[in-house]
Amino acid sequence: LLLAPVDEDAIAIAQANLDSARAQYNSIANSVTSDDIRTAELTYQNWLQTYNALIALRDQAPGGYGSIAYNTYDAQAGAASFQAEIARLQLEQLRNSTSPQLGAAGARIRQAEAELARLRAGAQPAQIQQQEILLQQLRERVKRAETGFYRTILTAPFDGVISAQNAEIGALIAPNVTVMELTDISPLWVTIQVDELDIRLLRENMEATITLDALSNVEFSARLDKIATLGQNINGIVSYDVRLALTQDDPRIRIGMTTEANIIIENRKNVIIIPNAYIRRDRDNRAFVNLVQGNTIIRDVPITLGLIGQTTSEATTGLTIGDVIALDIAQNRFMQNN
Structure with a gap:
């Protein structure tokens, strides 16, 4: 794993803090009182209790080892352990020193030294790995959220008009339920059934004419667009679906109108x-x-x-x-x- 780069500015600040702590240590000359020691003992005990409580919460975290809650409590327990160690050192220094300020100053020196050493060493591999795991978990959460969001969007596979809508806004939709039907009207087309004896005569792009019951004595030109590969056997008669696409637009034509079609197999003139x-x-x-x-x-x-x-x-x-x-x-x- 790659370590985080060393921050030279942070190291300079840590070095200044260490120099300041050492100077303060050298200038302190006050004696240590029983109250100072008692306060340091309470501080140390509080940090130990905090550490133990965080360890218990970590071990009972939902999801167990590696979960977000586990890693959070583990990081907080590490910080509490660090503070407990500082408090212990401060207590020890107070007990062995003639001045509480001198003991605290010594603890601050050690704290500044530890911080300076940590910054110079850079991030530890275990810390980086822990953050990488957390980052991967967050990415998975974002991915699941995006997937859930895009599942709420219906994208039309082609241009057309909505010919049927089977759901209302706010209604719960069960799986495998048709929400709406999309009809391709560019171009308009007609599906006819052709007997198996005649299907051999047809080929794509043949010309055809279409008449509508609603528009008598009006012929519309069309083109044979598609011939079904699989036939349908209805009452022993095999037929094939043939789709004719209109080659002209007319606002009078409506979807669902009854039609009759004639396919021009061959055309001859002057006969x-x-x-x-x-x-x-x-x-x-x-x-x-x-x-x-x-x-x-x-x-x-x-x-x-x-x-x-x-x-x-x-x-x-x-x-x-x-x-x-x-x-x-x-x-x-x-x-x-x-």
Whole structure:
């Protein structure tokens, strides 16, 4: 352990005190009285009693050896022992001297000599160790206090709004109780369930459109943000959560609104599209339509389909722009689409 550095100023003061005590000793010539000796005896006995009382308190200190109370009483007992020794020396000097002032002066000389020697030696290793233990205990107390303080602070893990608050100010909170719920609204997002047969068609960053029941005939653009890795089996049907993030802000949109989403798997321009209701398939999954030419209906004209949507599909071959196709024929009437 490192010792405390020697204080030269304190040593100079101690040396001056020693010189003064020696000078006073040499100038004293009074005789010693019985009252002086009695007073010195009482002083010595008082310090002994104080020392013994502090030792008893130290041995019964809470926490035992090494605790803060133990170290405090131990330090006080050391100081009392030092004072008792001075009182004993003073009593001895008075008993053996012809003057009480001379005995006291001699004791002061010895006290000044002891103080000077202590300062020159610096702090003792045992004293330094005792203070280091006390300092470590104080640091632990500060650390526990800081931990308790920071446990009273809730830090939001992300920016958002408080969507639910389940506690009131001043209420006692039990462990594992949700105090509040934080909702991330930047951006707003929608979670939909996609069947396992269709999930293979999706990938992140695909474009999508979202409509809200509360805002009819208004479409909002979105982007496929995340596809769940783990599916959910509900009544034998496996589906996966897909999160769509809105790419535009609109103050009319509120959290919790009912939505419908359409994900754009592939997009093509300048192609021929026909309603799916006009398409017929055979057992080999080939596609046909009824083509109208003038007043004549040519049945089962083969066509080749490209992209197939929920309501319309792309015809890559078999039709040209302007062709008229029939939906069904009944009683010489038919519905046409071009």
